[in-house]
Amino acid sequence: MEESPLTDLEGAVLGLLWRSGPLTAYQIRTEFLHSPTSHWSGSAGAIYPLMRRLEEIGLVGSEEESTGRRPRRRYQLTAAGLAALRGWLAPPHPADAYTVLFDPLRTRILFLDALDSAAQRLFLEEAEAGLERHLQELEEIYRQIQESGDRPAVLATRAGILSTRARLQWLAELRAAVSED
Amino acid sequence: MEESPLTDLEGAVLGLLWRSGPLTAYQIRTEFLHSPTSHWSGSAGAIYPLMRRLEEIGLVGSEEESTGRRPRRRYQLTAAGLAALRGWLAPPHPADAYTVLFDPLRTRILFLDALDSAAQRLFLEEAEAGLERHLQELEEIYRQIQESGDRPAVLATRAGILSTRARLQWLAELRAAVSED
DNA sequence: CAGAGCATGTAAGAAGTTACATGATTGT
DNA sequence: ACAATCATGTAACTTCTTACATGCTCTG
Numbered sequence: 001m002e003e004s005p006l007t008d009l010e011g012a013v014l015g016l017l018w019r020s021g022p023l024t025a026y027q028i029r030t031e032f033l034h035s036p037t038s039h040w041s042g043s044a045g046a047i048y049p050l051m052r053r054l055e056e057i058g059l060v061g062s063e064e065e066s067t068g069r070r071p072r073r074r075y076q077l078t079a080a081g082l083a084a085l086r087g088w089l090a091p092p093h094p095a096d097a098y099t100v101l102f103d104p105l106r107t108r109i110l111f112l113d114a115l116d117s118a119a120q121r122l123f124l125e126e127a128e129a130g131l132e133r134h135l136q137e138l139e140e141i142y143r144q145i146q147e148s149g150d151r152p153a154v155l156a157t158r159a160g161i162l163s164t165r166a167r168l169q170w171l172a173e174l175r176a177a178v179s180e181d
Numbered sequence: 182m183e184e185s186p187l188t189d190l191e192g193a194v195l196g197l198l199w200r201s202g203p204l205t206a207y208q209i210r211t212e213f214l215h216s217p218t219s220h221w222s223g224s225a226g227a228i229y230p231l232m233r234r235l236e237e238i239g240l241v242g243s244e245e246e247s248t249g250r251r252p253r254r255r256y257q258l259t260a261a262g263l264a265a266l267r268g269w270l271a272p273p274h275p276a277d278a279y280t281v282l283f284d285p286l287r288t289r290i291l292f293l294d295a296l297d298s299a300a301q302r303l304f305l306e307e308a309e310a311g312l313e314r315h316l317q318e319l320e321e322i323y324r325q326i327q328e329s330g331d332r333p334a335v336l337a338t339r340a341g342i343l344s345t346r347a348r349l350q351w352l353a354e355l356r357a358a359v360s361e362d
Numbered sequence: 363c364a365g366a367g368c369a370t371g372t373a374a375g376a377a378g379t380t381a382c383a384t385g386a387t388t389g390t
Numbered sequence: 391a392c393a394a395t396c397a398t399g400t401a402a403c404t405t406c407t408t409a410c411a412t413g414c415t416c417t418g
Binding site for chain 1: 368370371
Binding site: 011012038039082085086088091094095102104105107109110111113123127130131133153155158159162165166170174177 | 189200219266279291294300340
């Protein structure tokens with residue numbers, strides 16, 4: 001029934017169903033759409049086929065609520081799905097869970113010297129401004145959901161804040177190092 | 182000639198060619214293989230077709246060094262390739278450059294309550310141990326390349342260290358929050 | 363009742379993964 | 391000379407993206 005390890009998208013979908021009861025594919029989609037990471041695109045072409053796949057291997061069940069209109073399919077976790085969710089959650093984790101995260105800015109900065117110094121300065125200014133802006137948003141979200149009492153979301157947002165601050169700190173160090181030549 | 186924006190893998194390949202002169206596909210592969218991020222798999226099936234693609238659109242050139250044996254193709258950056266590299270490096274950057282990075286641990290912790298409390302504790306222990314181990318490795322690498330004087334690599338490693346520390350700090354906060362129930 | 367936007371998909375194509383095949387070189 | 395490993399690929403498959411199609415619902 002459960003063949004290969006779940007992808008992170010599959011695991012997250014099972015997690016959403018576990019937390020928020022039966023959901024339609026569209027509702028799942030919008031959850032990802034509103035996430036502060038742009039890693040989760042929530043595109044239709046990803047979610048709809050994925051839901052069918054999960055149903056085929058028995059990790060979710062669905063029922064159609066056809067009130068005469070266009071079918072509206074609502075998915076919920078099966079017992080096998082809950083077991084698979086726990087298997088995905090628990091250690092051992094994939095290798096990339098503990099290694100350095102992928103960061104498009106860090107990747108580019110490896111080759112910063114390929115830009116002339118004016119462009120380098122522009123790069124660093126833009127990067128700091130962009131991260132600063134994003135940090136403000138995260139802190140605003142943090143305040144809101146702290147009131148809502150949604151603890152896992154609070155924790156995840158806190159992670160985003162700390163991680164973004166670390167990137168900003170790094171950029172500040174970098175700017176100091178660049179300007180001293 | 183240059184159609185769509187470069188992917189990060191394509192940009193990084195151009196960057197490697199810019200920094201390290203003409204390289205074979207295999208040499209590029211091993212650069213990625215040895216990177217401390219597991220995001221760069223450097224699999225043959227990714228690199229070889231990519232190099233052909235980059236050559237087709239004129240961003241790299243190649244010459245065959247056939248000394249009678251099996252062909253050995255060495256790629257170098259063209260003028261168009263350098264321009265494309267600079268376009269990829271310079272702002273404006275893709276949206277995901279400034280948003281929260283994708284973190285498999287954070288994603289899982291959103292659903293931590295689906296595990297029983299023993300499994301939760303195990304999760305947190307493993308995660309802290311795994312990150313701590315990785316941090317040690319990074320600091321060892323950091324010391325080595327600081328001596329080598331490879332500044333961009335030093336900076337990138339520094340970013341990995343700060344980011345990993347931020348994740349550890351978050352886990353420490355989390356453990357405190359979990360144990361107080 | 364017309365248009366906006368919500369909801370449910372599908373099709374074609376891009377990009378990467380795993381697994382395989384095979385030639386060349388090196389160490390013992 | 392034989393095995394191990396370095397090096398150069400290819401093929402099939404998986405997963406996601408972009409773009410499209412289409413039905414349903416609500417609002418002015």
